[in-house]
Amino acid sequence: MSRPEPPLALLAELTHRCPLRCPYCSNPVELERASGELATGDWRRVFDSAADLGVLQVHFSGGEPTARRDLVDLVAHAAGLGLYGNLITSAVTLDGALVAALAEAGLEHVQISFQDSRSAGADRVAGFAGAFEKKRAAARRVRAAGLALTVNAVMARHNLDRVQEIIDLALDLDAARLEVACVQFYGWGFLNRAALQPTRDQVRQAGATVAAARERLAGTLAIDFVVPDYYARRPKACMGGWGRRFLNVTPGGRVLPCHAAEIIPGLEFDNVRDKDLAEIWRHGSAFERFRGTAWMPAPCRACERRDIDWGGCRCQAFLLTGEAANTDPACDLSPYHDALAGLATAESAAPAPPFVYRQMGRPAELRGN
Numbered sequence: 001m002s003r004p005e006p007p008l009a010l011l012a013e014l015t016h017r018c019p020l021r022c023p024y025c026s027n028p029v030e031l032e033r034a035s036g037e038l039a040t041g042d043w044r045r046v047f048d049s050a051a052d053l054g055v056l057q058v059h060f061s062g063g064e065p066t067a068r069r070d071l072v073d074l075v076a077h078a079a080g081l082g083l084y085g086n087l088i089t090s091a092v093t094l095d096g097a098l099v100a101a102l103a104e105a106g107l108e109h110v111q112i113s114f115q116d117s118r119s120a121g122a123d124r125v126a127g128f129a130g131a132f133e134k135k136r137a138a139a140r141r142v143r144a145a146g147l148a149l150t151v152n153a154v155m156a157r158h159n160l161d162r163v164q165e166i167i168d169l170a171l172d173l174d175a176a177r178l179e180v181a182c183v184q185f186y187g188w189g190f191l192n193r194a195a196l197q198p199t200r201d202q203v204r205q206a207g208a209t210v211a212a213a214r215e216r217l218a219g220t221l222a223i224d225f226v227v228p229d230y231y232a233r234r235p236k237a238c239m240g241g242w243g244r245r246f247l248n249v250t251p252g253g254r255v256l257p258c259h260a261a262e263i264i265p266g267l268e269f270d271n272v273r274d275k276d277l278a279e280i281w282r283h284g285s286a287f288e289r290f291r292g293t294a295w296m297p298a299p300c301r302a303c304e305r306r307d308i309d310w311g312g313c314r315c316q317a318f319l320l321t322g323e324a325a326n327t328d329p330a331c332d333l334s335p336y337h338d339a340l341a342g343l344a345t346a347e348s349a350a351p352a353p354p355f356v357y358r359q360m361g362r363p364a365e366l367r368g369n
Protein backbone atom coordinates (compact mmCIF):
# COMPACT_ATOMS: atom_id res chain seq x y z
CA MET A 1 0.00 0.00 0.00
CA SER A 2 1.31 3.50 -0.84
CA ARG A 3 2.37 5.83 1.95
CA PRO A 4 -0.69 7.59 3.45
CA GLU A 5 -1.06 11.37 3.35
CA PRO A 6 -0.37 13.10 6.66
CA PRO A 7 -3.37 13.44 8.97
CA LEU A 8 -5.04 16.83 9.24
CA ALA A 9 -5.89 16.68 12.93
CA LEU A 10 -5.11 14.90 16.16
CA LEU A 11 -7.79 14.34 18.79
CA ALA A 12 -5.89 14.30 22.07
CA GLU A 13 -8.13 12.68 24.69
CA LEU A 14 -6.16 13.93 27.66
CA THR A 15 -8.36 12.28 30.27
CA HIS A 16 -11.66 10.49 30.77
CA ARG A 17 -12.29 12.37 34.02
CA CYS A 18 -15.27 14.72 33.71
CA PRO A 19 -17.58 16.44 36.21
CA LEU A 20 -20.57 15.88 33.93
CA ARG A 21 -22.36 12.57 33.41
CA CYS A 22 -23.94 12.93 29.96
CA PRO A 23 -25.84 9.80 28.94
CA TYR A 24 -24.92 10.44 25.28
CA CYS A 25 -21.16 10.60 25.93
CA SER A 26 -19.16 8.95 23.14
CA ASN A 27 -16.39 7.87 25.52
CA PRO A 28 -16.15 4.11 26.03
CA VAL A 29 -18.33 2.55 28.71
CA GLU A 30 -15.13 1.26 30.36
CA LEU A 31 -13.47 4.60 31.16
CA GLU A 32 -9.72 5.02 31.72
CA ARG A 33 -8.78 5.92 35.30
CA ALA A 34 -6.44 8.83 36.11
CA SER A 35 -3.70 6.40 37.16
CA GLY A 36 -3.48 5.12 33.56
CA GLU A 37 -3.13 8.53 31.90
CA LEU A 38 -0.08 9.58 29.90
CA ALA A 39 2.36 11.89 31.69
CA THR A 40 3.05 15.45 30.57
CA GLY A 41 6.29 14.40 28.84
CA ASP A 42 4.48 11.66 26.91
CA TRP A 43 1.95 14.15 25.56
CA ARG A 44 4.70 16.59 24.62
CA ARG A 45 6.37 13.85 22.60
CA VAL A 46 3.05 13.04 20.94
CA PHE A 47 2.69 16.66 19.83
CA ASP A 48 6.32 16.76 18.62
CA SER A 49 5.69 13.68 16.48
CA ALA A 50 2.35 15.01 15.27
CA ALA A 51 3.97 18.24 14.07
CA ASP A 52 6.76 16.28 12.33
CA LEU A 53 4.14 14.08 10.69
CA GLY A 54 2.35 17.12 9.24
CA VAL A 55 -0.65 17.42 11.58
CA LEU A 56 -2.10 20.95 11.52
CA GLN A 57 -4.65 20.94 14.35
CA VAL A 58 -4.83 19.53 17.86
CA HIS A 59 -8.18 19.10 19.56
CA PHE A 60 -7.62 18.98 23.33
CA SER A 61 -10.46 16.77 24.43
CA GLY A 62 -11.54 14.19 26.97
CA GLY A 63 -13.49 13.63 29.16
CA GLU A 64 -12.97 17.12 30.38
CA PRO A 65 -9.47 18.33 29.39
CA THR A 66 -9.37 21.03 32.08
CA ALA A 67 -9.19 18.19 34.63
CA ARG A 68 -5.51 17.92 33.61
CA ARG A 69 -3.38 20.28 35.68
CA ASP A 70 -0.84 20.47 32.86
CA LEU A 71 -3.37 21.64 30.24
CA VAL A 72 -1.87 25.14 29.87
CA ASP A 73 1.62 23.65 29.53
CA LEU A 74 0.41 21.21 26.85
CA VAL A 75 -1.43 23.94 24.94
CA ALA A 76 1.70 26.12 25.01
CA HIS A 77 3.86 23.24 23.81
CA ALA A 78 1.56 22.47 20.87
CA ALA A 79 1.24 26.16 19.96
CA GLY A 80 5.04 26.47 20.02
CA LEU A 81 5.16 23.75 17.37
CA GLY A 82 2.78 25.77 15.17
CA LEU A 83 -0.22 23.50 15.82
CA TYR A 84 -3.66 25.14 15.81
CA GLY A 85 -5.19 24.44 19.22
CA ASN A 86 -8.87 23.82 19.84
CA LEU A 87 -10.22 23.07 23.32
CA ILE A 88 -13.30 20.82 23.42
CA THR A 89 -14.79 21.36 26.83
CA SER A 90 -17.90 21.07 28.99
CA ALA A 91 -16.72 24.49 30.33
CA VAL A 92 -18.10 24.12 33.85
CA THR A 93 -14.54 24.42 35.20
CA LEU A 94 -13.40 27.10 32.75
CA ASP A 95 -12.87 30.06 35.09
CA GLY A 96 -11.47 33.47 34.18
CA ALA A 97 -7.89 32.71 35.20
CA LEU A 98 -7.79 29.53 33.14
CA VAL A 99 -9.26 31.21 30.04
CA ALA A 100 -6.64 33.97 30.32
CA ALA A 101 -3.81 31.45 30.76
CA LEU A 102 -4.97 29.35 27.80
CA ALA A 103 -5.24 32.41 25.57
CA GLU A 104 -1.76 33.47 26.67
CA ALA A 105 -0.46 29.96 25.93
CA GLY A 106 -1.62 30.25 22.32
CA LEU A 107 -4.98 28.49 22.26
CA GLU A 108 -7.01 29.65 19.24
CA HIS A 109 -10.47 28.17 19.57
CA VAL A 110 -12.88 26.80 22.16
CA GLN A 111 -15.81 24.46 21.58
CA ILE A 112 -18.37 24.32 24.38
CA SER A 113 -21.05 21.66 24.57
CA PHE A 114 -24.62 22.65 25.52
CA GLN A 115 -27.12 19.98 26.49
CA ASP A 116 -30.22 22.16 25.96
CA SER A 117 -31.34 25.78 25.53
CA ARG A 118 -32.95 25.82 28.99
CA SER A 119 -31.20 25.32 32.29
CA ALA A 120 -33.52 22.67 33.78
CA GLY A 121 -33.28 20.39 30.73
CA ALA A 122 -29.55 21.00 30.25
CA ASP A 123 -28.71 20.26 33.88
CA ARG A 124 -30.82 17.10 33.85
CA VAL A 125 -28.98 15.70 30.82
CA ALA A 126 -25.56 16.75 32.15
CA GLY A 127 -26.34 15.25 35.57
CA PHE A 128 -24.85 18.42 37.11
CA ALA A 129 -26.89 21.14 38.84
CA GLY A 130 -25.94 24.61 37.62
CA ALA A 131 -24.01 23.39 34.58
CA PHE A 132 -25.96 25.51 32.08
CA GLU A 133 -25.28 28.84 33.80
CA LYS A 134 -21.60 27.97 34.27
CA LYS A 135 -21.33 27.19 30.56
CA ARG A 136 -22.92 30.46 29.55
CA ALA A 137 -20.58 32.41 31.81
CA ALA A 138 -17.55 30.52 30.47
CA ALA A 139 -18.61 31.17 26.86
CA ARG A 140 -18.69 34.90 27.56
CA ARG A 141 -15.19 34.72 29.09
CA VAL A 142 -13.92 32.92 26.00
CA ARG A 143 -15.21 35.65 23.71
CA ALA A 144 -13.95 38.41 26.01
CA ALA A 145 -10.47 36.85 25.77
CA GLY A 146 -10.65 37.09 21.98
CA LEU A 147 -10.88 33.34 21.35
CA ALA A 148 -13.13 31.95 18.63
CA LEU A 149 -16.15 30.04 19.97
CA THR A 150 -18.15 27.11 18.62
CA VAL A 151 -21.33 26.05 20.41
CA ASN A 152 -21.82 22.31 20.13
CA ALA A 153 -25.49 21.62 20.88
CA VAL A 154 -26.16 17.94 21.40
CA MET A 155 -29.68 17.16 20.27
CA ALA A 156 -31.98 14.22 20.92
CA ARG A 157 -35.66 13.51 21.47
CA HIS A 158 -35.90 15.70 24.60
CA ASN A 159 -34.59 18.94 23.02
CA LEU A 160 -34.74 18.66 19.23
CA ASP A 161 -37.92 20.77 19.14
CA ARG A 162 -35.93 23.68 20.59
CA VAL A 163 -33.45 24.18 17.75
CA GLN A 164 -34.56 27.79 17.28
CA GLU A 165 -33.79 28.51 20.94
CA ILE A 166 -30.36 26.89 20.49
CA ILE A 167 -29.67 29.16 17.51
CA ASP A 168 -30.70 32.18 19.61
CA LEU A 169 -28.39 31.01 22.40
CA ALA A 170 -25.42 30.74 20.01
CA LEU A 171 -26.12 34.25 18.70
CA ASP A 172 -26.41 35.60 22.23
CA LEU A 173 -23.02 34.06 23.10
CA ASP A 174 -21.40 35.56 19.98
CA ALA A 175 -20.34 32.17 18.66
CA ALA A 176 -18.89 32.04 15.15
CA ARG A 177 -20.15 28.50 14.58
CA LEU A 178 -22.98 26.34 15.87
CA GLU A 179 -23.06 22.58 15.52
CA VAL A 180 -26.60 21.26 15.85
CA ALA A 181 -25.42 17.72 16.44
CA CYS A 182 -27.99 14.96 16.71
CA VAL A 183 -26.61 12.32 19.05
CA GLN A 184 -24.51 9.65 17.38
CA PHE A 185 -24.96 6.29 19.01
CA TYR A 186 -21.56 5.17 20.30
CA GLY A 187 -20.28 4.50 23.82
CA TRP A 188 -22.77 5.71 26.43
CA GLY A 189 -24.97 7.06 23.64
CA PHE A 190 -25.43 3.54 22.26
CA LEU A 191 -26.33 2.33 25.73
CA ASN A 192 -28.95 5.09 26.05
CA ARG A 193 -30.18 4.94 22.48
CA ALA A 194 -33.83 4.26 23.29
CA ALA A 195 -33.92 7.20 25.72
CA LEU A 196 -32.35 9.57 23.16
CA GLN A 197 -33.86 8.48 19.85
CA PRO A 198 -35.71 11.37 18.12
CA THR A 199 -38.64 10.89 15.77
CA ARG A 200 -38.27 11.32 12.03
CA ASP A 201 -40.62 14.31 12.19
CA GLN A 202 -38.46 16.01 14.80
CA VAL A 203 -35.40 15.56 12.59
CA ARG A 204 -37.22 16.88 9.52
CA GLN A 205 -38.52 19.95 11.38
CA ALA A 206 -35.11 20.68 12.92
CA GLY A 207 -33.51 20.45 9.47
CA ALA A 208 -35.98 22.98 8.09
CA THR A 209 -35.33 25.37 11.00
CA VAL A 210 -31.56 25.11 10.45
CA ALA A 211 -31.89 25.65 6.69
CA ALA A 212 -33.93 28.82 7.20
CA ALA A 213 -31.52 30.12 9.85
CA ARG A 214 -28.50 29.44 7.64
CA GLU A 215 -29.91 31.68 4.97
CA ARG A 216 -30.94 34.40 7.41
CA LEU A 217 -27.65 34.38 9.34
CA ALA A 218 -25.14 33.91 6.51
CA GLY A 219 -21.98 35.82 7.42
CA THR A 220 -22.97 36.02 11.13
CA LEU A 221 -23.25 32.43 12.33
CA ALA A 222 -22.16 29.28 10.49
CA ILE A 223 -24.47 26.38 11.32
CA ASP A 224 -23.73 22.69 10.84
CA PHE A 225 -26.48 20.11 11.15
CA VAL A 226 -25.40 16.58 12.01
CA VAL A 227 -28.28 14.35 10.92
CA PRO A 228 -28.85 11.13 12.88
CA ASP A 229 -27.47 8.20 10.91
CA TYR A 230 -30.49 6.03 11.65
CA TYR A 231 -32.72 8.26 9.50
CA ALA A 232 -30.16 8.91 6.76
CA ARG A 233 -30.20 7.52 3.19
CA ARG A 234 -26.45 7.68 2.75
CA PRO A 235 -23.83 7.32 5.49
CA LYS A 236 -21.47 10.02 6.68
CA ALA A 237 -17.88 9.87 5.43
CA CYS A 238 -16.86 8.81 8.91
CA MET A 239 -13.62 10.55 9.99
CA GLY A 240 -13.18 11.55 6.32
CA GLY A 241 -12.22 7.91 5.73
CA TRP A 242 -10.48 5.48 8.11
CA GLY A 243 -6.83 6.44 8.55
CA ARG A 244 -7.05 9.28 6.01
CA ARG A 245 -7.50 12.57 7.90
CA PHE A 246 -7.62 12.02 11.67
CA LEU A 247 -6.04 10.12 14.47
CA ASN A 248 -7.01 9.83 18.08
CA VAL A 249 -4.81 9.24 21.13
CA THR A 250 -6.61 7.88 24.21
CA PRO A 251 -5.78 8.99 27.78
CA GLY A 252 -3.68 5.83 28.14
CA GLY A 253 -1.77 6.41 24.87
CA ARG A 254 -3.47 4.01 22.47
CA VAL A 255 -3.64 5.39 18.93
CA LEU A 256 -6.97 4.91 17.18
CA PRO A 257 -8.34 5.77 13.74
CA CYS A 258 -11.47 7.07 15.51
CA HIS A 259 -12.60 7.50 19.11
CA ALA A 260 -14.88 4.44 19.07
CA ALA A 261 -12.60 2.01 17.25
CA GLU A 262 -11.73 -0.04 20.35
CA ILE A 263 -15.13 -1.73 20.22
CA ILE A 264 -14.14 -3.57 17.02
CA PRO A 265 -12.81 -7.03 17.90
CA GLY A 266 -9.58 -8.24 16.36
CA LEU A 267 -7.93 -4.83 15.91
CA GLU A 268 -4.63 -4.22 17.70
CA PHE A 269 -3.87 -0.67 18.73
CA ASP A 270 -0.31 0.53 19.18
CA ASN A 271 0.61 2.78 22.10
CA VAL A 272 2.70 5.97 21.98
CA ARG A 273 4.54 4.61 25.02
CA ASP A 274 6.02 1.92 22.74
CA LYS A 275 6.08 3.38 19.23
CA ASP A 276 6.38 6.72 17.49
CA LEU A 277 3.13 8.30 16.33
CA ALA A 278 4.31 8.60 12.71
CA GLU A 279 5.22 4.92 12.57
CA ILE A 280 1.78 4.01 13.97
CA TRP A 281 -0.01 6.27 11.47
CA ARG A 282 1.87 4.85 8.50
CA HIS A 283 2.10 1.17 9.38
CA GLY A 284 -0.12 0.39 12.40
CA SER A 285 -2.20 -2.69 11.66
CA ALA A 286 -5.42 -1.09 12.93
CA PHE A 287 -4.92 1.84 10.53
CA GLU A 288 -4.14 -0.39 7.58
CA ARG A 289 -7.13 -2.69 8.18
CA PHE A 290 -9.78 -0.33 6.73
CA ARG A 291 -7.67 2.30 4.96
CA GLY A 292 -8.60 2.99 1.32
CA THR A 293 -11.09 0.80 -0.53
CA ALA A 294 -9.36 -2.55 -1.09
CA TRP A 295 -10.94 -4.10 2.04
CA MET A 296 -14.51 -3.37 0.91
CA PRO A 297 -17.01 -6.14 0.21
CA ALA A 298 -20.13 -5.64 -1.97
CA PRO A 299 -22.04 -3.40 -2.39
CA CYS A 300 -19.40 -0.75 -1.51
CA ARG A 301 -16.68 -2.39 -3.61
CA ALA A 302 -18.37 -1.53 -6.92
CA CYS A 303 -20.14 1.65 -5.79
CA GLU A 304 -19.35 5.02 -7.36
CA ARG A 305 -19.46 6.65 -3.89
CA ARG A 306 -16.76 4.43 -2.36
CA ASP A 307 -14.16 7.25 -2.57
CA ILE A 308 -16.67 9.76 -1.18
CA ASP A 309 -18.16 8.17 1.95
CA TRP A 310 -15.66 5.29 2.33
CA GLY A 311 -18.49 2.89 3.12
CA GLY A 312 -19.61 4.92 6.17
CA CYS A 313 -18.65 4.03 9.71
CA ARG A 314 -16.86 0.79 10.66
CA CYS A 315 -17.89 1.06 14.31
CA GLN A 316 -21.54 1.52 13.42
CA ALA A 317 -21.37 -1.39 10.98
CA PHE A 318 -19.98 -3.55 13.78
CA LEU A 319 -22.47 -2.35 16.41
CA LEU A 320 -25.47 -2.93 14.15
CA THR A 321 -24.47 -5.96 12.08
CA GLY A 322 -21.74 -7.67 14.11
CA GLU A 323 -19.20 -7.26 11.26
CA ALA A 324 -17.11 -4.10 10.92
CA ALA A 325 -16.38 -4.63 7.20
CA ASN A 326 -20.07 -4.57 6.29
CA THR A 327 -21.59 -1.53 4.61
CA ASP A 328 -22.78 0.93 7.24
CA PRO A 329 -26.53 0.26 7.68
CA ALA A 330 -27.10 4.04 7.40
CA CYS A 331 -26.73 3.43 3.63
CA ASP A 332 -29.97 2.38 1.95
CA LEU A 333 -27.97 -0.05 -0.21
CA SER A 334 -27.17 -2.05 2.93
CA PRO A 335 -29.37 -5.11 3.49
CA TYR A 336 -29.68 -3.95 7.14
CA HIS A 337 -30.95 -0.45 6.30
CA ASP A 338 -34.71 -1.02 6.51
CA ALA A 339 -34.39 -2.80 9.84
CA LEU A 340 -32.41 0.16 11.19
CA ALA A 341 -35.00 2.72 10.15
CA GLY A 342 -37.73 0.52 11.65
CA LEU A 343 -35.80 0.25 14.91
CA ALA A 344 -35.41 4.03 15.14
CA THR A 345 -39.10 4.58 14.46
CA ALA A 346 -40.13 2.04 17.11
CA GLU A 347 -37.72 3.38 19.74
CA SER A 348 -38.75 7.00 19.22
CA ALA A 349 -42.45 6.11 19.48
CA ALA A 350 -42.06 4.23 22.78
CA PRO A 351 -41.85 6.00 26.16
CA ALA A 352 -38.25 7.05 26.93
CA PRO A 353 -36.57 4.79 29.50
CA PRO A 354 -34.52 6.45 32.28
CA PHE A 355 -30.96 7.54 31.44
CA VAL A 356 -27.97 5.43 32.41
CA TYR A 357 -25.62 8.25 33.41
CA ARG A 358 -21.93 8.11 32.50
CA GLN A 359 -19.69 7.12 35.41
CA MET A 360 -16.35 5.52 36.22
CA GLY A 361 -16.81 1.80 36.80
CA ARG A 362 -19.57 -0.36 35.44
CA PRO A 363 -23.03 1.13 36.09
CA ALA A 364 -25.37 -0.88 38.35
CA GLU A 365 -27.74 -1.28 35.39
CA LEU A 366 -25.08 -3.29 33.54
CA ARG A 367 -23.58 -5.40 36.29
CA GLY A 368 -23.99 -9.05 35.58
CA ASN A 369 -24.00 -8.40 31.80
Ligand code: SF4
Pocket residue numbers: 018019020021022024025026027062063064089090113358
Ligand atom coordinates in the same frame (compact mmCIF):
# COMPACT_ATOMS: atom_id res chain seq x y z
S1 SF4 B 1 -20.08 14.21 26.69
FE1 SF4 B 1 -20.53 15.00 28.74
S2 SF4 B 1 -19.75 13.39 30.14
FE2 SF4 B 1 -18.83 13.01 28.11
S3 SF4 B 1 -16.86 14.07 28.18
FE3 SF4 B 1 -18.35 15.49 27.27
S4 SF4 B 1 -19.14 16.70 28.98
FE4 SF4 B 1 -18.11 14.92 29.86
Ligand code: SF4
Pocket residue numbers: 234235299300301303304305306307309310311312327328331332333334
Ligand atom coordinates in the same frame (compact mmCIF):
# COMPACT_ATOMS: atom_id res chain seq x y z
S1 SF4 C 1 -22.79 1.16 -0.93
FE1 SF4 C 1 -21.02 1.74 0.33
S2 SF4 C 1 -19.85 3.22 -0.92
FE2 SF4 C 1 -21.92 3.03 -1.83
S3 SF4 C 1 -23.13 4.70 -0.91
FE3 SF4 C 1 -23.46 2.88 0.38
S4 SF4 C 1 -21.90 3.00 1.98
FE4 SF4 C 1 -21.27 4.43 0.35
